[in-house]
Amino acid sequence: MALPRTHLRTGHPTATSADPHWQPWSDAWTRHIPTLTDRHDLRVTVAPGAGGGAPACFYPDARRIEVDATHIGAPDITNPARAGHKRLVPTAYGLLVHEAAHATHSLWTTPPGTPPVVATVADLLEESRAEHRQRSRRRADRRWLRHTVTHLLNPDGAPIDDPWHAGQLAALLLARVDARIVTAKDLKGVRAAVTAVLGRNRLLALRDIWRHAHTVDDTDAAQMLDLAWRWCRVLGIDPHQQPTPPTADLGVFAGQLAQALTDYLAHAAGLTPAEYTAAHLETRHRAPAAWTHRDPRDAERDAARHLAARLRHARIRHPEPATRPTAVPPGRLRTRHAITAQAQIAAGALPTATPWQRRSTLPPHKPTLHLAVLVDTSGSMRSYAAPMSSAGWILAHAAHTTQAVTTTISFGSTATLLVAPRRHPTQVLEMTAAGGTTAFLDAVKLADTLLHLRHRATLRMLAVVSDGDLPNADAAQRLISTLHHTGCTVLWLRPANLPGHTFTHTTTLLVDDPVHAVGTIADAAVTALDNA
Structure with a gap:
């Protein structure tokens, strides 16, 4: 399902294997992070596999940001100490900016005892809220945040057509339009699919909620949770009766929400939906080398x-009568085509018209x-x-x-x-x-x-x-x-x-x-x- 792929992690990060080749990146981005956050107590770790299973993540308790080096490529692709390096690694730098937004603006914590479904909705709303606040404070960061939107979504296990998953796509994508990270044109297909599932009135009610969330103070947990409760009521979810987020019916195929998400991700990658699907599936489902x-x-x-x-002979039963055009008789004369043939001959061209129509027996279509x-x-x-x-x-x-x-x-x-x-x-x-x-x-x-x-x-x-x-x-x-x-x-x-x-x-x-x-x-x- 289309869940966010970066998270605020509680506790302390698990040990990430140190790679000396990536140490210059960790050092350079640690020196640079105060520019993005106005904080001087943060460390950045760049390494293959960093990010706690996501492309990037922020550990508030450890004051640490991790970025998976996979999104950079090779450590010698550019010099991270130079200001212009970000243009060569826009996605990875955008991930750094996204986590910087959380480090700067996601200063509220979920109180103990909050129903998990409410906490999940609050986290969904926080994604666009933090980016909106970061963009308002540093307008130029929008350029880099746009590069990360497709990487912050997990296309595996695409959503089914129910209100919960439609709400997820709305919170993670449509809310970023009002956060002025992506444009409405980018998400025209997603908006149509979400509207088809939720209806226009419910989508407008959800939009009021995420636009309100964009104005909430960075430390106001009560307001964020109140908006999450409102979100559940709009979708018809009672957190007391259904404390955990609804799960998709495993026996149901993905629907129009999944197709809209695939179309958006493909367009963002500069591919057709078929090309994107094939490339993604071959990467994610490649045969084990041991075989x-x-x-x-x-x-x-x-x-x-x-x-x-x-x-080869399946579905081939008996020949079927049909007609086919021909250049010579016998057959039925087709006057218009005969005139075309005469005109071609008069012009000295090789006649291509077929003035006769002959009955014949053709095999059925295979x-x-x-x-x-x-x-x-x-x-x-x-x-x-x-x-x-x-x-x-x-x-x-x-x-x-x-x-x-x-x-x-x-x-x-x-x-x-x-x-x-x-x-x-x-x-x-x-x-x-x-x-x-x-x-x-x-x-x-x-x-x-x-x-x-x-x-x-x-x-x-x-x-x-x-x-x-x-x-x-x-x-x-x-x-x-x-x-x-x-x-x-x-x-x-x-x-x-x-x-x-x-x-x-x-x-x-x-x-x-x-x-x-x-x-x-x-x-x-x-x-x-x-x-x-």
């Missing part, structure tokens, strides 16, 4: 060719198949790891050779992108099985993001290689049912020698060896596609 590749065996190649031949292959790499599949690797390659390779759009994703404790869409799986990835299956839901949502499995205008199929032993079976069933009701076929290959669970709205096969069972797999796949 090995090998050339497919002859039996696997034969199985893939057999399956490809069957898929829709492009969008196939997502999900393979289970949890510990319960350990004995089936080799056949599972074969099954994933056979399905993906066969579909790719029939001009299908394919992707292969593994799921265990995390979801991993093995083969990105439109890439040819030339080698078999020998996967290892360990851990749990908690990432199945993430894998399905990742496949939907990559191949638009809920898009009714395309021919879609989700193939899962798993025993079906999932911890969130009810949520998984809801996702599967959603795909089924939108016309997406779900083919499930279960190891015959392992216990497991069978989901409804799937075509489930018990398979010992995918190489030898490819005929059965082909029958099920073709039948499912023909009935789609």
